[in-house]
Amino acid sequence: MHFITKKFTELTTTELYEILQIRSKVFVVEQDCVYQDLDGKDQKSLHVIGFKEDKIVAYSRIFKPGDYFQNASIGRVVVSISERKFGFGHDxxxxxxxxxxxxxxxxxxxxxxxxxxxxxxxxHGFFKIGESYLEDGIPHIRMDKTNK
Structure with missing residues (x-):
């Protein structure tokens, strides 16, 4: 597996399609959660894309400090269902x-x-902050990673 990081404007139409497909397959279909995945934040994030044999099988988007949270942030962390057994989530x-x-x-x-x-x-060094809350009907928690 190899990873690349791209700006939204650098994504090819095929890459964007595969990214949206994997996000929809996991977050909407697998998790049975109807929510607005296309939230207008992809354009200001960087996209971390994991390829296995030229196919996108892992993805996240990252934000600079202040764009999502006060700190930098990672979101939409997803690995294709068929590829999870290989530890690609950790990668x-x-x-x-x-x-x-x-x-x-x-x-x-x-x-x-x-x-x-x-x-x-x-x-991966994150620790829980506060109590859980519902986000799109799914229990979430805030977690921070600091070097303090």
Whole structure:
């Protein structure tokens, strides 16, 4: 697997289609959650794309500090269902954290994580902040990663 980071304007139409397809397949269909995925934030984020044999199988979008949270942020973290058994989610998080450090020169990151993935994100240095809340009908928690 290899990762690239692109601005929205650098995405090819095929890449954008595959990204939206994987996000819809997982967040809308698999998780049975009707929500507005196309939220107008893709244009100001950077896109971390994981390729396996020229097919997109992992994806996240990252934000500079102040664009989503006060800290930099990672969102829409997704791995194709058929590829999860290979640990690509961990590879994606490492690539996303590195992209934030490289692109924005910061290390403090805030995410809005689905509650059931708390241990996964803790394994990447994130810790829970506050109580859980509903986001699009799914329990979430705020998690931060800092070097303080």
């Amino acid at each position: 994606l998080m490492k690539a996303s954290i590195k992209a934030i450090e490289d692109q924005y020169q910061v290390i403090d990151i805030t995410i809005s994580a689905q509650v059931y993935l708390q241990k996964f994100y803790e394994s």
